[in-house]
Amino acid sequence: MKLIASLTSPYVRKIRVLLLEKGIPFEFVNDPPWEAGNHVADVNPLGKVPALLTDENEAFFDSPIIADYLETLGQNAPQLPTDALEALRVKQLEALADGIADAAVVWLLETRRAAEKQDAGVIERQRGKVERGLDAIEVRLASGDWLHGNVFSRADIAIACCVGWIDFRFPAYDWRSSRPALAAHTARLLARPSFVQTVPVA
Ligand SMILES: N[C@@H](CCC(=O)N[C@@H](CS)C(=O)NCC(=O)O)C(=O)O
Incomplete structure (x- = not known):
């Protein structure tokens, strides 16, 4: 494939x-x-x-x-629960992580426009989505080691890819200070070989 x-x-x-x-x-x-x-x-x-x-x-x-x-394709290292409602809950968290990335992309593109064309309202609105999204993930992590249930899932992969991209594109943006659980969680994930092999390259 x-x-x-x-x-x-x-x-x-x-x-x-x-x-x-x-x-x-x-x-x-x-x-x-x-x-x-x-x-x-x-x-x-x-x-x-x-x-x-x-x-x-x-x-x-x-x-x-x-x-x-x-x-x-098979049950090799499944990243989604077999129970349909549990699977939907993992996908909901994936949608949240992907949605944070969506908002961060719009934020980045706005900052790349000529200074006089940038709309501060757009930047504030998109940054608000990023901040609230990351806050919601931080709350989820307060109750466990993994984002959903007690196993590694697609939700964990999605949020680590999301913050990995935020760090790549907004290196000066300190999202970690107020979100220690998310910072620790994603640091663990980003050290896995699958993440080390896929670090974004400009
Ligand atoms: N919701 C889509 C988002 C995909 C997406 O926006 N990809 C970007 C790259 S980060 C892209 O291909 N953009 C090109 C375009 O929008 O024309 C997904 O999860 O696959």
């Missing part, structure tokens, strides 16, 4: 980590969607990465769908 990808996306990293944790072989196709002449839309009409192309040439996107597809 082929993973159509970029080296910076937190959503791509989530899928790479899942593939590595599960030991599923894949071909990494670096095809940043913002570069002229990219072929991402041949696989995903939305022109976004990650997109997964199976050996049977079936395409899956976006990242939560790809992650669900990987779970169908």
Whole structure:
């Protein structure tokens, strides 16, 4: 299978980590969607990465769908509970982590506009989503070692990819001081080989 990808996306990293944790072989196709002449839309009409192309040439996107597809391949290192409601709870946390990343991306793009064109209201609104999202995760971590239940799940992978990307793009942003549980949790996760192998590269 082929993973159509970029080296910076937190959503791509989530899928790479899942593939590595599960030991599923894949071909990494670096095809940043913002570069002229990219072929991402041949696989995903939305022109976004990650997109997964199976050996049977079936395409899956976006990242939560790809992650669900990987779970169908077998029970090797499952990152989703078998109980449907428990699985939904993990996916809810994944959606929160991905949503924090979504807001941080909009925040970053706004800061990259010419100074006179930047809208402070947009930045404040998106930063608010990031702050509240990270606060909600911090509260969840107060009651256990893992984000959901007492096992490593896709929710943990998603939040570590999210804060890894925030650190990559906003190195001066101190989200840790007021969130010690999240800081410790993600430090542990980011030390796993699957994360060390997928550090974002500019
Ligand atoms: N919700 C999507 C988000 C994917 C996404 O926004 N990817 C970005 C890279 S970080 C992208 O491909 N952007 C190109 C574009 O929007 O045209 C997912 O989880 O896969």
